[in-house]
Amino acid sequence: MIDENRVWAGALSRDGVAADVALAEVRELRAGDRPTHGGRLFAYVYDPAVPGLDDLAAAAHRESAHVNGLDPTAFPSLLAMENALVGAAGRVLGGGPGTTAPDVVGSVTSGGTESLILAVKAARDAHPELAAPRIVVPASAHAAFAKAAHYLRVALDVVPVSLDTLRPDPAAMAAAIRPETVLVACSAPSYAHGVVDPVAEIAAAAAEAGVRCHVDACFGGWTLPYLRRLGAPVPAFDFAVPGVTSISVDLHKYAYAPKGVSVLLHRDAALRAPQYFAYADWPGYTMINPVIASTRSGGPIAAAYATLRHLGDAGYLALAERTREAVAGLAAAVRGVDGLRLMAEPESTVVCFTATEGGPDLFVLVDELTARGWHTQPQLSYAGLPASVHLTVTAAVAPRVAEFGPDLADAVAAARTAGPVRLPAELSAVVGALTPDALTPELVVGLAAGLGLGAEPGPDGDSGVGPLPERMALVNTLLDAAPPALRERLLVEFVGLLQRPSW
Numbered sequence: 001m002i003d004e005n006r007v008w009a010g011a012l013s014r015d016g017v018a019a020d021v022a023l024a025e026v027r028e029l030r031a032g033d034r035p036t037h038g039g040r041l042f043a044y045v046y047d048p049a050v051p052g053l054d055d056l057a058a059a060a061h062r063e064s065a066h067v068n069g070l071d072p073t074a075f076p077s078l079l080a081m082e083n084a085l086v087g088a089a090g091r092v093l094g095g096g097p098g099t100t101a102p103d104v105v106g107s108v109t110s111g112g113t114e115s116l117i118l119a120v121k122a123a124r125d126a127h128p129e130l131a132a133p134r135i136v137v138p139a140s141a142h143a144a145f146a147k148a149a150h151y152l153r154v155a156l157d158v159v160p161v162s163l164d165t166l167r168p169d170p171a172a173m174a175a176a177i178r179p180e181t182v183l184v185a186c187s188a189p190s191y192a193h194g195v196v197d198p199v200a201e202i203a204a205a206a207a208e209a210g211v212r213c214h215v216d217a218c219f220g221g222w223t224l225p226y227l228r229r230l231g232a233p234v235p236a237f238d239f240a241v242p243g244v245t246s247i248s249v250d251l252h253k254y255a256y257a258p259k260g261v262s263v264l265l266h267r268d269a270a271l272r273a274p275q276y277f278a279y280a281d282w283p284g285y286t287m288i289n290p291v292i293a294s295t296r297s298g299g300p301i302a303a304a305y306a307t308l309r310h311l312g313d314a315g316y317l318a319l320a321e322r323t324r325e326a327v328a329g330l331a332a333a334v335r336g337v338d339g340l341r342l343m344a345e346p347e348s349t350v351v352c353f354t355a356t357e358g359g360p361d362l363f364v365l366v367d368e369l370t371a372r373g374w375h376t377q378p379q380l381s382y383a384g385l386p387a388s389v390h391l392t393v394t395a396a397v398a399p400r401v402a403e404f405g406p407d408l409a410d411a412v413a414a415a416r417t418a419g420p421v422r423l424p425a426e427l428s429a430v431v432g433a434l435t436p437d438a439l440t441p442e443l444v445v446g447l448a449a450g451l452g453l454g455a456e457p458g459p460d461g462d463s464g465v466g467p468l469p470e471r472m473a474l475v476n477t478l479l480d481a482a483p484p485a486l487r488e489r490l491l492v493e494f495v496g497l498l499q500r501p502s503w
């Protein structure tokens, strides 16, 4: 019998349900997710495995969840916590009193993508005289720069990276700067491979051209300084480098705060000024927004504040040490398996490997690792770079490292036995011939079905996709065979099929 109260309209029941029922539903749904804790998921999550930290962050979040960052004068608590987070990030990244960047200022944003969009906006709006502004980024720069360029109608000049060092040539970055260039960006480190770009040379070239230089330290900016203190040869990448005008660092990554907090720092307030949006030309309150969102929950900011206060400098140093050990252990495990090679010697908190000639099919290997409880991230081949497997390593991985090596060897053996997945002839024919514009809804549903994405009839007879298959090698092989523009279109269509209202 249909329980009308439950199915009235998605999350909206007719009369509401008891609190414990609502919470039980959340927990039941969460049970199907990948494990956020336990050191077996190598992407998306950052787990320090510090007892009690989650509870502390949740309690702090609860205190401030309904506080609105829209107006700092109404909620001085939030302003104080934001300023404290910016001060901490500024200090970790080489700024503040007594440094060569004493006037560093910043803002708390919702994440790395927002920080990068705002860095590009500030650079663009500093030059209202330019009709067609441009930015220069290495091919290894995070996709969020492309998103920023797209949203802000700024042209993107992409400089290739060396297939050996996975870094851009600073001379090529310099040569890409044009009169309309408003920003040059680099990564410390890059997400895909975890390598630190030649920041000093790139920043020097930008400075010489009178252009801003943003260091995207969203991913590793909180860890690199600690790794350096532990003796790792981390090159200069922060405000100590002349010419670096802004840096982003995500607290919801290696500062181990819950999601929703990044910091965008500028060397001084004049550089930050064009980041603001102000509007008084309407009958309501004058809107002054340093970031993209207007109403902002205080929850993530309070949670990050409590996390930083609790862990402290010594806590982060200890976590970096544990992470470094884990990285070394995982890299050794990769080196120990015939058929795999590291894309780069780890210099931050990433282990990234690919297959050697005659090695296992990487997409099958990823499935074999998943079957053994290790959730890694496949990366598709791109511009001469081979497909690879990415591991974001956090402190929680350290106790698991000894189990990883044997499982990796076992998974490689299984992947070799299974051999590469073969795309069914009709699928490879479609991918070979298809252009993004030629994709029709029917074709997408057919492809989804061919990939085992289980097309299911929706309530009105339309087709969506059912539960994702356990093994994704076929999907990844298909995407790998497609050029980037087709990958984008296919995934937009597939995700569109997933995002259907539940009634």
Ligand SMILES: Cc1ncc(COP(=O)(O)O)c(C=O)c1O
Pocket (backbone or CB within 6 Å): 110, 111, 112, 113, 114, 116, 142, 144, 187, 189, 190, 191, 216, 217, 218, 219, 220, 250, 262
């Ligand atoms: C180097 C780098 N920049 C930017 C981002 C985007 O961050 P977010 O996912 O928080 O928007 C990431 C995310 O992994 C990153 O690694």
